[in-house]
Amino acid sequence: MENQITIYIAGDSTAAMKLPEKRPETGWGEAFQAYFKENVRIENHAINGRSTKSFINEGHLAAIEKSIQPGDFLIIQFGHNDQKIEDPERGTLPYGDYQENLGQFIQVAFRKNAYPLLLTSVTRRKFEEDKIDYMSVGEYPQAMIQFAEKNHVPVIDIHRITTEFIGKIGNEESKKYYLHLPPGQSENYPEGIIDNTHFNEEGAKKVAQLIIEAIQQSDLPLRNLLK
Numbered sequence: 001m002e003n004q005i006t007i008y009i010a011g012d013s014t015a016a017m018k019l020p021e022k023r024p025e026t027g028w029g030e031a032f033q034a035y036f037k038e039n040v041r042i043e044n045h046a047i048n049g050r051s052t053k054s055f056i057n058e059g060h061l062a063a064i065e066k067s068i069q070p071g072d073f074l075i076i077q078f079g080h081n082d083q084k085i086e087d088p089e090r091g092t093l094p095y096g097d098y099q100e101n102l103g104q105f106i107q108v109a110f111r112k113n114a115y116p117l118l119l120t121s122v123t124r125r126k127f128e129e130d131k132i133d134y135m136s137v138g139e140y141p142q143a144m145i146q147f148a149e150k151n152h153v154p155v156i157d158i159h160r161i162t163t164e165f166i167g168k169i170g171n172e173e174s175k176k177y178y179l180h181l182p183p184g185q186s187e188n189y190p191e192g193i194i195d196n197t198h199f200n201e202e203g204a205k206k207v208a209q210l211i212i213e214a215i216q217q218s219d220l221p222l223r224n225l226l227k
Contacts, residue, residue, distance in 0.1 A: 004039050005225060007032070008064050008114075010055060010105060011046035011077040013198060014122050014207075021188055025179050026201040028122070031208035040225045043067075051081035051090040052101035061108060070113035073222055076105045077158075079121030079140035080197060094143035102147050115221055120144050120159035122207055123166055125178050125196035132167035156214045162207060177203030 009015055015029040029044040036042070045064055047055065055061060055078070068074060082098050085091035092098040102118065109116035120141035126133040141159035148155035166174045179195035186193075199207060215223050 004041060005071055005073070006041045006043050006067075006069065007036070007073040007075060007222075007225075008068055009042065009044045009046050009075045009077075010061065010064060011075075011119075012050050012080050013046070013048035014080060015044065015046035015077055016048050017044050017046070023188060024181075024186065024200045025195075025198050026204035028199065028204045028207040028211065031205045032211075035208070035212045035227060036225050037227055046077075049081055049090075050078070051084070051092060052078045052098055052105070053082070053092050054090045056101060056104055057089075061105060065108045065112065068108070068112045068114050072112070072114040073117060073225075074105065074109045074114050075117045075119060076102065077119035077121065078102075079137045079144070079159075080124075082140055083138050094139040095146075098140060098143055099147045102144065103151070106151065106153055116153055117220065117222060118144055118148050118153055118155040119211065120155065120157050123159055123163040125166055125174050127171045130171050132163055134163055136163075154218075154220055156211065156218070158207070158211055158214065161210050161214060165206075165210060176200075177206055 009029045014027060016027040017030055018025050018027060027046060029046055033042045045060055047060065081090045082092040092101060106116050121137040124136035126136040137159060145155055145157060177199060179193055179198045179200055181189050181193050183192035216226065
């Protein structure tokens with residue numbers, strides 16, 4: 001297609017495409033394509049369980065660098081697995097190697113004349129006495145914002161946006177956006193599941209919508225690709 005533009009998503013399970021055996025778990029990246037013009041293609045490279053460190057070390061960033069073209073976009077969202085500092089394969093320090101790793105993603109975009117966009121981590125559904133916990137992903141969202149400001153890279157604070165949204169609708173109502181299933185409802189989760197990190201289809205669509213709304217309200221070049 002003439003003037004085709006690709007949006008690459010580098011991230012973790014909150015954004016990733018899901019296998020049939022994981023459904024109804026859904027990543028927000030799966031709901032993204034519907035918002036963009038016909039000449040825009042989404043390449044979702046987000047992978048379950050990855051941090052900035054493991055994504056780079058396993059060669060996934062290198063794979064993006066091989067195919068990303070001038071004028072394409074690279075959306076970067078990590079934090080949930082960087083939080084797992086007890087795991088040497090994944091854990092990073094928010095104001096240390098996490099920021100250094102973000103720099104590697106940005107350098108790839110700049111080397112290929114593509115546009116980077118940082119997204120802070122989407123919130124976990126974590127309530128304390130009916131008040132949502134703004135620190136459910138630790139200091140990683142703030143560390144990303146600091147990195148973005150220091151390096152003059154665009155950032156959307158979707159952590160703040162999703163935290164405010166989930167906090168506003170409340171503890172009980174917010175369950176319908178996450179992977180909460182009673183026993184016997186899903187073949188994939190016969191025992192049921194209570195997962196306050198991953199989204200169901202409705203939750204993924206809502207997060208995608210919130211990201212798109214933030215892009216619409218910005219002056220980012222990505223805004224020009226929306227329908």
